[in-house]
Amino acid sequence: EAGVAQSPRYKIIEKRQSVAFWCNPISGHATLYWYQQILGQGPKLLIQFQNNGVVDDSQLPKDRFSAERLKGVDSTLKIQPAKLEDSAVYLCASSPQGAVGELFFGEGSRLTVL
Amino acid sequence: GQQVMQIPQYQHVQEGEDFTTYCNSSTTLSNIQWYKQRPGGHPVFLIQLVKSGEVKKQKRLTFQFGEAKKNSSLHITATQTTDVGTYFCAGIKAAGNKLTFGGGTRVLVKP
Numbered sequence: 079e080a081g082v083a084q085s086p087r088y089k090i091i092e093k094r095q096s097v098a099f100w101c102n103p104i105s106g107h108a109t110l111y112w113y114q115q116i117l118g119q120g121p122k123l124l125i126q127f128q129n130n131g132v133v134d135d136s137q138l139p140k141d142r143f144s145a146e147r148l149k150g151v152d153s154t155l156k157i158q159p160a161k162l163e164d165s166a167v168y169l170c171a172s173s174p175q176g177a178v179g180e181l182f183f184g185e186g187s188r189l190t191v192l
Numbered sequence: 193g194q195q196v197m198q199i200p201q202y203q204h205v206q207e208g209e210d211f212t213t214y215c216n217s218s219t220t221l222s223n224i225q226w227y228k229q230r231p232g233g234h235p236v237f238l239i240q241l242v243k244s245g246e247v248k249k250q251k252r253l254t255f256q257f258g259e260a261k262k263n264s265s266l267h268i269t270a271t272q273t274t275d276v277g278t279y280f281c282a283g284i285k286a287a288g289n290k291l292t293f294g295g296g297t298r299v300l301v302k303p
Contacts, residue, residue, distance in 0.1 A: 111291075113293075119295055120196075120198075120282075121293045122293070123292070126290065134290050169235070180240065181225075181235075181291065182237070183234040183235050183236070185233075185234055
């Protein structure tokens with residue numbers, strides 16, 4: 079079974095530029111999550127989708143971050159404009175149903191903002 | 193909002209020794225999960241606890257969920273170099289559906 083796919087693995091940009099990350103969850107998984115993991119910290123939930131609807135985006139900085147999951151399959155997370163404090167690993171995860179069960183994480187996209 | 197705290201933040205263990213890491217939530221949880229993240233890797237699911245006072249074992253790892261469902265612990269016996277990594281607990285608030293991670297315990301093993 080293929081795992082959660084993310085791209086790009088690494089991205090370096092300058093502040094005020096924009097960046098987009100892509101995630102393809104495990105086939106059949108209804109729930110998709112984007113987490114931000116700053117070095118030395120635990121993952122912080124940015125947004126959670128159930129199929130193509132948003133379940134929770136309370137910690138998403140909506141003035142600069144946006145995410146969509148068209149057709150309820152793959153998803154993109156965009157940052158525009160980026161700030162230095164956005165440097166982190168962006169982890170995508172999926173689960174077969176709600177957050178009650180195991181989350182399957184992708185390898186992550188490491189963002190460095192200079 | 194819900195907060196999940198883990199102690200200690202760092203754990204240096206001599207190979208062969210035992211240690212315990214603790215997880216505490218500011219709110220009652222419906223369940224708690226534990227993940228392991230190797231250096232440079234992504235979190236990998238270890239286990240989920242649902243019942244008050246539940247204890248589960250995986251080889252040398254013992255997981256416990258507190259009676260009040262606000263805390264949990266992970267005990268590792270006879271630590272090996274393969275146990276190196278960061279162990280995260282993550283809880284779902286009662287009647288909620290959002291998984292909140294703790295800050296993790298970083299485990300280093302001295303051979």
